[in-house]
Amino acid sequence: MPSDATADSTGTPAPQARPAGALLLCRAAPAAVGPAAKLLRERMLLTQAGPDWSVLVPEGKPWLRGGERVDSVLAGWAAALAVSVPWPVLALWWDAEHSGYTLASGFRRPVGYVWLANGTPVGEDEAMRTFAARLGLDPVLDMQSLEELTRSDSAADSRARLLGLLAVLTRAGLTLPAGLTPGEPADRLREVARVQPGAERIEWSSWRDAVRAELDVVERSAIGPWLRGPKASTAAAVQLAVGIPLTVWGLRRRGAGWAVAGALLVVHGALGLAYDRLRAWD
Structure with missing residues (x-):
């Protein structure tokens, strides 16, 4: 009967190679x-x-x-x-x-x-x-x-x-x-x-399920409350409340730096609110 092990010149079976x-x-x-x-x-x-x-x-x-x-x-x-x-x-x-x-x-x-x-x-x-x-x-x-x-x-x-x-x-x-x-x-x-x-x-x-699962892990971490929930909504609202008038003021005074800073706050606030809403619908 054939065997998985080979034999050396003395007839002694050689040990099998260790599988990966x-x-x-x-x-x-x-x-x-x-x-x-x-x-x-x-x-x-x-x-x-x-x-x-x-x-x-x-x-x-x-x-x-x-x-x-x-x-x-x-x-x-x-x-x-x-x-x-x-x-x-x-x-x-x-x-x-x-x-x-x-x-x-x-x-x-x-x-x-x-x-x-x-x-x-x-x-x-x-x-x-x-x-x-x-x-x-x-x-x-x-x-x-x-x-x-x-x-x-x-x-x-x-x-x-x-x-x-x-x-x-x-x-x-x-x-x-x-x-x-x-x-x-x-x-x-x-x-x-x-x-x-x-x-x-x-x-x-799918990529959608993989990304959703990854977001679930992040939301359970220490920064989770700032991504979704009451704290996240409050932070986003504050960013919008500060960012909109700051952007307008910067544009009126032709202060490019202030206008950019205000625009960034508006974008971050809008994205924060949108993320919270989208995750609530998942």
Whole structure:
């Protein structure tokens, strides 16, 4: 009967190559991650991974089509997601040849580190220091643990390196559900994520729905009361009340600066009232 494993010259079956897999870790609650993740236009499963962390598990395997490797796909996802949100995004990936991570945060240049399958480090130490700084990790205790991951260790393969990285992040509140472990096949990760309490399927529907969901998140934030509701309406009315006479006064006195300032207040006030009305109709 044919077997998936190959055999060496001595007849001993060779171990199977580790299948590719990936996880996207977001330092934010699922309620904030879900709307933003829809903009990636990929089917994913979203679940809690600690008090202030979430994990996205791809349902598909886009690295198997188009000739892109898993590390390139995940780096692109992390960068695209990070530029639209105020929290960092950490992509973990692995395949038969190597494993690694990419950390994206806003518009700053992403940083990453790579280990070969046998655990040999091939990244730069500076990347680990930047990683720790951007995640606000302890510069002494956590940095010591991260530096250990950049040193040769014949007993640690690439999977062990990623597990060591996750052990450091547990001190920052990350708690991955049991079974969502680096080195597992993508199919296994998907099945584990699917049965987690509160797991949510992220699917692209339309630009309109994606934008509406993103606005919902913003409105629930600290600036939400100034975008919609009584405070927003009052602020918009004040802007109009001040802006209209200021614009008229500036035009009469031929004061271009005052006229422009008044016009901006009028525009902001009108947009504020219009936004509040439109969102009320949604």
